[in-house]
Amino acid sequence: MRAEAQAHVDTINEAVALLRRSLDWDRALRRLDELNARVEDQSLWDDPKLAQSVMRERQRLDEAITATKSIERDRDETAELIELADAEGDEEMASEGVANLAALAERAQTDKVKALLSGEADGNDTYLEINAGAGGTESQDWAEMLLRMYTRWAERHGYKVEVVDYHAGEQAGIKSATLLIKGENAYGWAKTESGVHRLVRISPYDSSARRHTSFSSVWVYPVIDDSIDIEINDSELRIDTYRASGAGGQHINTTDSAVRITHLPTGIVVACQNQRSQHKNRAEAYNQLRARLYEHELRKREEAADAVNATKTDIGWGHQIRSYVLQPYQQVKDLRTGVVSPTPSDVLDGDLDPFMAAALAQRVTGETVEVEDVD
Secondary structure, rough: OEEEEEEEEHHHHHHHHHHHHHHHHHHHHHHHHHHHHHHHHHHHHHHHHHHHHHHHHHHHHHHHHHHHHHHHHHHHHHHHHHHHHHHHHHHHHHHHHHHHHHHHHHHHHHHHHHHHHOEEEEEOOOEEEEOOOOHHHHHHHHHHHHHHHHHHHHHHHEEEEEEEEHHHOOOEEEEEEEEEOOOOHHHHHHHOOEEEEEEEEEOOOOOOOOOOEEEEEEEEEEOOOOOOOOOOOOOHHEEEEEOOOOHHOOOOOOOOOOEEEEOOOOOEEEEEEEEOOHHHHHHHHHHHHHHHHHHHHHOOOOOOOOOOOOOOOOOOOOOOEEEOOOOOOOOOEEOOOOOOOOHHHHOOOOHHHHHHHHHHHHHOOOOOOOOOOOO
């Protein structure tokens, strides 16, 4: 088979393998048979809520299995067509076959991403929290660069972004900020960004123009609705109020309207200051706390299943998930997946999907990548 066609087939095969693994193929086939049998049992419809749940699961599995089989069938038929065309010297038919394979590869990649975004809360809105590491102005400026990067990424996806908490740095940048990102699969896409992000550059704040390394952390957790029951004991909460502040007068208030809630058993801290009303800020902070506790439980489940072992760590050396190098050369490297971009300006302008997709795929395959760190 000609090289171009083989490259498309390789892409399709990679996507199909991940689709099968994400579905746990043999188990999915058995489960679909079980669900089909249940749907045929008239007694199921005595419980409408249960029946709806069964039908949703059945539809999801059926669509995923049918789509995967369709891709495999079209791949095989098109590859055979190209080989036949080459044997007969029919260049027009062969070119048409290669074009069909290219379209099929694109479809397989789309289906692969859909499979990667099939987690329990992946379809939800998300909170994204940024905290500057040690290093004063340098790290605070880096934290603000990350804030812009994620805002631009969200805008590329057509998501709505709200700033729910913002603490400006003394000279420049931010000490911390929390974004609320609203849109389909916002959490599913962003969840792999949790971790420490490292910047290497010539400092604009150093009169000697020396190279500096800065760290900031990102923490992502899903917005949850009232259908998910999260039990919170008020006696385990410490609630503090303070005066809101922000860059350039943004969010500034003359009363103690900002609210910070600490969940004592876990040490989780959330804050909100984007509303003038202390009551509204308290309600939003409480929503954030429920979301953080839910995400905390999700991570415990994932760790128990060895699907992921990610925890909040010190903001510094040895804990980073990605390095952004602006000097002495230009490169962004993900230290978990090995994905590299030679254009940091594009990444910092929100071009994050390749990094996110690779990290999501790694969660499914369980494969780790050994990557040498960048200086």
